[in-house]
Amino acid sequence: MFDLRDLYLQVIVDHNKAPRNFGKLARFNHEADGYNPLCGDKLHVYLDINDAGIIEDVSFEGEGCAISVASASLMTEAVKGTPLSGFQKKFETFQHMVTADLEETPDEEKLGKLAVLAGVREFPSRIKCAVLCWHTLKSAVTDSHVVAKTE
Amino acid sequence: MFDIEKIRGDFPILKQEIYGKPLAYLDNAATTQKPQCVIDAVTCYYEHDNANVHRGVHALSERATADYEAARKKIAFFFNARSEREVIFTRGATEAINLIASSWGGAHIKAGDEVLITHMEHHSNIVPWQMLCERVGATLKVVPINDRGELIMDEFDALLSERTRLVGVVHMSNALGTINPVKSMIEKAHAAGAAVLVDGAQAASHLLVDVQSLDADFYVTSAHKMYGPTGVGVLIGREQILETMPPYQGGCDMISMVTFEKTEYNDLPYKFEAGTPHIAGVIGFGKAIEYIQGIGFDAIGQREKELLDYATAKAEVFDGLRQIGTAKEKACVLSFVLDSVHPHDLGTIVDREGVAIRAGHHCAMPVMQFFKVPATARASFSIYNTEAEVDMLFAALKKAQAIFA
The missing domain is CATH 3.90.1150.10 (Aspartate Aminotransferase, domain 1)
Incomplete structure (x- = not known):
């Protein structure tokens, strides 16, 4: 049986306690809001994309459960310094991981540290907590002014 | 014991x-579990008595109708309604509030009037009034709460005015557990000329409710928070008020005569029960009431x-x-x-x-x-x-x- 420790891995607990890239960026050219009405999780993402199309900097603010905060923190680490052209693929890879069959082993090569969130598959009501930040970042990338939701 | x-x-x-x-x-504040007797009552209806109510002359329909109306009688007695005509079955407390807002509110609340609710209402006793106020140009007022999660009664007194048409108050808060002094609030509201709706969804399985002693104009609750089935609830309304209210939904059962020129509506309580009701749910509700009475x-x-x-x-x-x-x-x-x-x-x-x-x-x-x-x-x-x-x-x-x- 799945153990709680597999959901609340130390990495997740750490990122929740001390989220990376937390707070407003001094300079940014994209931003978006995310909101999960069922949980009350609120997120704001800031993005600085340079002329070469590289995500130069990214940060987030907001409040939510440990899964949503840790996921946002890990996401900022995963996309910072990477080309914007690769974002959609990353988004899809993450989305696939958290909704895939339990038997499927997460592709750690592609996912890197994000693989620690694979445990949410076991907790269907918590998947939305993990993906809210990704939907919000997507809104920021596309300059959508609609508040991102996961449903 | x-x-x-x-x-x-x-x-x-x-x-x-x-x-x-x-x-x-x-x-349990979300929903209570169901005792075997309620499960059996619902199963028994489907296994032995399933038929539509108030229609057929055949044995099954007679039995279904008798059981359905017997449940109404039990529920009337449980809440001490004046008669079964005051007991209207709905899909739940939410639909009962929407019925009141739409039918009574639509007829009695006008531009410039006020609806007074409290800060601890469930969304189902906020949103229907917001929708109504927006539609007719009335104003929604809110009684504040203190740090313990109690209504500030001085503020209630101050907010109550000749503009207040209706006071909507939750009997027991599902989020806080607070039991509100509804009896004295009703007295004050009536003195100010306002009608009162009490949302009893959370209270009715924990507290003895006597609608006559409370003098409530409308009392609503849901069966599923009282050990009964989901999808069924009740509005207990004062008969003189229900009589003057226009129907909520049109359909069969709520009419006595239909022609293309004109329709005559049925008597209470059927005037507000359009369509085939949740017969099994009502029967299960009646059994749940018996279960509570047994304890x-x-x-x-x-x-x-x-x-x-x-x-x-x-x-x-x-x-x-x-x-x-x-x-x-x-x-x-x-x-x-x-x-x-x-x-x-x-x-x-x-x-x-x-x-x-x-x-x-x-x-x-x-x-x-x-x-x-x-x-x-x-x-x-x-x-x-x-x-x-x-x-x-x-x-x-x-x-x-x-x-x-």
Whole structure:
């Protein structure tokens, strides 16, 4: 049986306690809001994309459960310094991981540290907590002014 | 004598294990479990008596109609309605409130009028009034609450005016457990010329409700929070008021004569029961009422107070726990936040220990806004809960704290 420790891995607990890239960026050219009405999780993402199309900097603010905060923190680490052209693929890879069959082993090569969130598959009501930040970042990338939701 | 083992034995669902641990169901404010007698009543209807009501002349229809109307009679007696004509079945408390807002509100609330509700209402007693006020140009006023989660009665007195057409108040708050002084509020509202709707969705399985003694104009509740089926509830309305109200929905059963030129509406209570009702649900509701009567509110009240006192004493000494809702008059609800663990993480963690609680805004977002929390964890108790289950909850909270330590 799945153990709680597999959901609340130390990495997740750490990122929740001390989220990376937390707070407003001094300079940014994209931003978006995310909101999960069922949980009350609120997120704001800031993005600085340079002329070469590289995500130069990214940060987030907001409040939510440990899964949503840790996921946002890990996401900022995963996309910072990477080309914007690769974002959609990353988004899809993450989305696939958290909704895939339990038997499927997460592709750690592609996912890197994000693989620690694979445990949410076991907790269907918590998947939305993990993906809210990704939907919000997507809104920021596309300059959508609609508040991102996961449903 | 309150025989907890016998009562637990009446609820088959409680016998199961969750993730290898005995189930401790502490989410009774969301919905209560169903005793075997209610399950059997619903099954028996479908196995033996299923037919439409108020229509056929055949044996099954006669039986279905008799059982359906017998349930109405039981429910009328339970709430001390003046007659069965005051008992209108709905899909639940939410639909009952929408019925009142649409039919009574649409006819009586005009531009410049006020509807007075409270800060601790469930969304279902906020949104229908907001929608109505927007439609007719009336104003929604809100009685504030204090830090314990009690209504500030001086503010209620001050907000009540000759412009107030209706006061909508929750009898017992699902998010806080607060029991409101509805009787005195009704008296004051009537003195000011306003009608009163009491939302009894949370209260009716815990408190004896007498609509005549309260002098409520409308009292609504849902069967599923009273050990009955989901999808059915009731509006108890004052007959003189119901008589003057236009129908809510059109259809069969609510008419006495239909031609293309004109339709004559049926008498009470059928005027407000368009379409085939939830017959099995109503029959199950009637049985649930009998079940509650079999235990009696004296025993229920005493037992539930013991449990809440036990849980509250534990909560008060639990490190890092802040209770949300500490009203002097409260029942069955322990709403709280832990300083180190978000309510949703808590919900998931205690679930793995077999403990079912609710984590969220409890359909009362303004209450969360008042206490400046995004959500709370809520354990809510019922007649079948035990001290051992409360212990399981607090052991699970310790475990959650350890994970986040």
